Amino acid sequence: MTAPLLVATDLDGTLLDSVSYSWAPARDAVAALRARRVPLVLCSSKTRAEMEPLSRDLGLAGPMIVENGGAFVMPAESGGAVHVLGARHADLVTALAEIAAEAGARVRGFSSLSAPQIARLSGLSLEAAERARRREYDEPFVLDTPEALPRIVELAERRELRVTHGGRFHHLTGRGDKGLALREWLRLAAHEGRAFATVGLGDAANDEPLLHAVDRPILVPRPGGAVDPGLAAAFPDAERAPAPGPVGWNAAVLAVLAGERLAQA
Template sequence: MRDLLIITDLDGCLLDAATYAWEPAREALDALRARGIPVVPCTSKTRAETARIQAELGIPGPAIVEGGGAIVGADGAVESLGRPVAELRRVLAGIAAETGGALRGFGDMTDAELAAETGLPEDRAALARRREFDEPFRFLRDETALLPFVRARAAAAGISLSRGGRYWHLHAGSDKGRAVRRLRERFPGARAIGLGDSALDLPLLRAVDLPILVVRPDGTPDPDLVRGLPAARRSDGPGPAGWARAVLEALRT
């Protein structure tokens, strides 16, 4: 059924934000597979991470990776939309030096450190660090006070700053919305349902026909998403269970 697409963020949506489990969505994924409806990840994860997740969940096909930095086709061909991560890391290093070392990106961590920080197994943390178009980072201190300075320095270098569910992200020349629009050109006439849970997903949700806000573990939607899409549907629960019910409900209506 190529007249409908599901385009979804992963962490906090199809995957549990804390455990990365997906099994509560199994029934919905089976239903989508039976109807031939593609499920397209649109994620901040790397190509390597996303390919493994697609294989585990049985959702082959295209994917949008690294926050819209690239579209990976079903054949593995990559359409690059963002600037190389080496440029982003140089800018981040400069800003970090100006703040006295208050920022730390994925490129500054070892696999073991990232695994300890995120709860990922170390082999998966290694895949997460294989960045190409987007550099996640976090503040080590004084986030509220330093954020305007960091944002201004990034903008001066032509780089955008976006907040994800767990990390801030530096990217340039791309976002999830631009990538979704490019992806939809490959499915002319298809209706798109989009699901996301954080501010980083707002461009994605604005680029689909039916946006759905997946609520956070406390049962509330991200305030930035509510401000940006006040009339959007909301899931009735967080993570893959809420995701699954929202998708099945959308298919019925």
């Protein structure tokens, strides 16, 4: 007997449209997964506060991997247990202050900024800035002395932390990623006698660890129709969804459920 199926998916640009953030075009495949009781694991850089309403909308009871693997969280309806893999936010705030002092750098962490200040810096709406501020495993920061970056990275690594750059802000995080979080959840499930055949869907570089952690990676094209070049190079033999975003997601998941294979390039 083959193991039951599990689908793990990125959100923005994959299950969610990159402009409207809607999953409506994937409605048929989401319903088909639910009807067959196939677990759908959401894996995103979004915060728990951002993901919980979506999980509820999708009618899911399974775990969510939040903040790029900082933790996996069971929905409130399923007990709300949290398994932390990254570093806790309070520890990151303390570490950032120490690192900045040691490096002689001037930094402004999100937790020292008000929502209106974050909205001004990021271009987010005030409401979105408020939700983005509620990070539990990541401290985004503005670096006012850019020449100090190499030293900051070094001091972070010494503390087993990581500094990444995402557009306008730097981020201080623990060592988790989406793939480590998924592997850890699968390990715990296997411990309870539940083993799965895993399918993963993603569209961007931060999905690479997730796609490595599954049996069957599926690459979802970007809005222009091309697959992210880094992902294409990392997974030359992987199947590809036939269209970007939730339209491609829907077709790919329905094909998986029908026992079909997708084209590889």
